[in-house]
Amino acid sequence: MPPRTANPSTRQTELLEAAYQYALLHGLTDLSLRPLAEAIGSSPRVLMFLFGNKDGLVRALLERARAEELALLDGLRRPEQPVGLAVAAQEVWAWLAASEHRPLLRLWAETYVRSLVDPDGPWAGFAKGTVEDWLDVLAGCQPQAERDAEQGAVRRTLTLAVLRGALLDLLATGDESRVTAAVRRQLALLDGVDQADD
Incomplete structure (x- = not known):
């Protein structure tokens, strides 16, 4: 299933932001869905549904980080x-x-x-x-x-x-x-x- 990012829901946006804050503290190299989901008040199943798979979530997190970088540059x-x-x-x-x-x-x-x-x-x-x-x-x-x-x-x-x-x-x-x-x-x-x- 492809990640659902074309028109993200409010919940997807909230979870992405929470996951981004988590990634800022813990990094992405050893990212595991279960501890991430627990830390942000979700479940691996919900994250998989919203982002397609772990790679889809990582891509969404990278886009979020890049948006912050590009805001400075712009x-x-x-x-x-x-x-x-x-x-x-x-x-x-x-x-x-x-x-x-x-x-x-x-x-x-x-x-x-x-x-x-x-x-x-x-x-x-x-x-x-x-x-x-x-x-x-x-x-x-x-x-x-x-x-x-x-x-x-x-x-x-x-x-x-x-x-x-x-x-x-x-x-x-x-x-x-x-x-x-x-x-x-x-x-x-x-x-x-x-x-x-x-």
């Missing part, structure tokens, strides 16, 4: 007045470094890795999709001439590499002040290169 899009890569990256880093976002970011890192080692599972395409999402948003933060220039994609890729590397360091160490100082330093260098190339 807030950076200002096509009429692009903020530039350095400013956009600083805004993104401030959000990434906030301690209240660590559960979501741990879930993101877990899913990113899972999509690389299990490309046929419910996480299929997650890593590639998230790279494309972020590069697309960063492109929208560049002035048109920079975006279209040959080096525009290189600058976006470097900016994303700085943010992703710093995020993994922060998740591993929790050393927000050291990592933030490094991010600021590297973004200033990237910004200097951008200005020198203009």
Whole structure:
């Protein structure tokens, strides 16, 4: 039976949100329907009925996590007045470094890795999709001439590499002040290169 997500019921929406909060605390790698259902006041049978199977539930949870990530990214899009890569990256880093976002970011890192080692599972395409999402948003933060220039994609890729590397360091160490100082330093260098190339 396919998951019933085209027009989710109120109950499906409530259970998805509860399951998402559970996944933020416990991750998805070892997700088991019975403990999840018990924790959110449901049953494995109901979850199977609403989401089709465990993979359907995992896909719905990944879509929910991605929606939160995309909400941040969409807030950076200002096509009429692009903020530039350095400013956009600083805004993104401030959000990434906030301690209240660590559960979501741990879930993101877990899913990113899972999509690389299990490309046929419910996480299929997650890593590639998230790279494309972020590069697309960063492109929208560049002035048109920079975006279209040959080096525009290189600058976006470097900016994303700085943010992703710093995020993994922060998740591993929790050393927000050291990592933030490094991010600021590297973004200033990237910004200097951008200005020198203009």
